[in-house]
Amino acid sequence: MNVAIIGCGYVGCGVARYWQQKMTFVVTATTTTPERVPTLQAVAQRVEIVKGNDPDLLHTVLKNQDVVLLSVGAKSADVYEETYLHTAQTLVSVLKQIPSVQQLIYTGSYAVYGDRNGAWVDEESLVAPANQNGQILSDTEQILLSASNEFLNVCILRLGGIYGPDRELVKIFGRFAGTTRPGNGKDTTNWIHLDDIIAAIEFARRRRLQGIYNLVNDDHFTTKELLERVCETHNLSKVIWDSSQESKRPYNVNVSNKKIKDAGYKLIHPQMMF
Template sequence: MKIAIIGCGYVGSAVAQLWSQKGHQLTVTTTTPERVSELQNITPQVVVMKGNDSQAMQDVLQNQEVVLLSVGDRYRTGYKQTYLETAQTLVAALKQTPTVKQIIYTASYSVYGDKNGEWVDENSPVTPSTESGKILHETEEVLLSASTPQQPVCILRLGGIYGPGRELVKIFSRWEGQTRPGSGDDVTNWIHLDDIVGALEFAREKRLQGIYNLVSNVPMISRELLDGLHKYQGLEKIYWDPSTSSTRPFNARVSNQKLRNEGFKLIHPEIKINIGSTI
């Protein structure tokens, strides 16, 4: 198939490698000219563009069959430009590109907001509690409004990403030795890079349409996760101050049952903190 990856970063590059090995023809984008040679190791078709560039978007989408949207705001140019304007530009360009048979978007579970640690699924109301969460929700709406039987849109709401180079120990090392606000009772949801790659391939193969949560089977309480990383993975101890309120705006147990009901199987269904290797 001809596949375009708009935003070929950590996730995009990992799935691009799989799709390239499977013989698909890839076009990938970056905003950084210095990344072109690195990405050319995966595919010769690398385009430097911003998602809100209508002409560049139309050119990239020409003759494509699948589009993966996997942008991230690493350079802090703002969620509006990175997510919303890219989605709007993509949707406008789709009208001129009938060859596209599916759009997949890597979204975030942060749109659920603070649900007081309750279980949520794809039918639960979204109540994003931050400005960025609201923009992410708007981005989903823009993409879903363009979903048709001919061009189905699949939205995967990812948990926090961990994997090679983004180990949990590394992610939380910035908190080492600190006292964090709250009791640490809030719930976090995670997804390993291997399972994101697996789910993107699964969504492509099954031509999934609609919203699917993409998190591991077992949500983790912050305190238990960090205590485990301290005990088994060498992270310095992190303390909690229950006299203050948690600053985490997301607190929900996210169910992945819908995706599993489709037949998707995770490689890392839960975080095993006490294993020998670094996670």
């Protein structure tokens, strides 16, 4: 099977390694960063430097592919539109000319739900992005879903916060140890381990999933609980909370993972790994 990964960063690289080694697929990986080519050559048979808004190069990459994984990540907040929206628009226009592609999988974000004051949401809940970048992510989903037809399945995985090897929780949050944080830390968090992202992408490919699926684990710690566990586990100084300052975190929501579990996916790491 020929598989192409558009945007081969932390997640894409992990999937490329899995597909090449475990499934013996022919993997094509793309990057916008020339310096990453040697790294990607270790996990993919073919590596191309491609910008998502270049239809000619994208067409060359996707020709004769069976499955496409779109796993781009914006390097900064001011390039969200170019990274997500423009890539999705270009990809959808190119896919119309490539009938070999039967499955498109996109790693999106639960950020599209916005701030629900801790309420539960599932895939049927209306999106309510809390900022412009969240709106761009929502628009990107709609553009990609519009490509779906009887020959092409489109699966959107709305990921929680990503952690895993080389991106452990202590690496993410250890710098907050002994500091004072704004708010009370009672906002809800949603996380997913890299192992589960890789496995769920393969599950979506194998089952040819169509539509939107949340991908988060079973734990829904508050930020305060999460930081306390990190600090306790690694013998770090406690975080102090100052409720007189307003928290700037825009994603206080409980994300349900029931749909993907009902589809048959079993989490590798249902609980957080500290």
